[in-house]
Amino acid sequence: MKIQVNIHEAKTTLSKLIEAAERGENVVISRAGKPAVVLVPVAQADKPKRQFGFLKGQIQFAPDYDQADAEIERDFANSRIFPDGDV
Known part of the structure; x- marks a missing residue:
């Protein structure tokens, strides 16, 4: 959920906005x-980008x-995955 507030509202409800950000909401x-x-939150801000x-x-x-390595290609061709040898 995205919360968008103006500066005045942010001053008035800062504690609630911090709690919302800590819960993972986009403020x-x-x-x-x-x-x-x-x-x-600080933990998110500290993550290296x-x-x-x-x-x-x-x-x-x-x-x-x-x-393709010839040996690997041969192993695939002779496996149960490709019983006809069609790789």
Whole structure:
């Protein structure tokens, strides 16, 4: 549930807003009708944000890393999953 209040209302009901945020509710405090801040529990605020691509350029793969290994392919072909050998 999203709770959105203006600054005056936030001052008046701060304890209730804190309780709501601690329960996991999304609490937004607005200024002049525009969202200004989000009230979140400390445990949630302290979580490090995941950054997409932060390891870019630091990991290298062999050129053939996505090629099927012949032994693995043969094992699949000869398994009960593919009784006709059609992989």
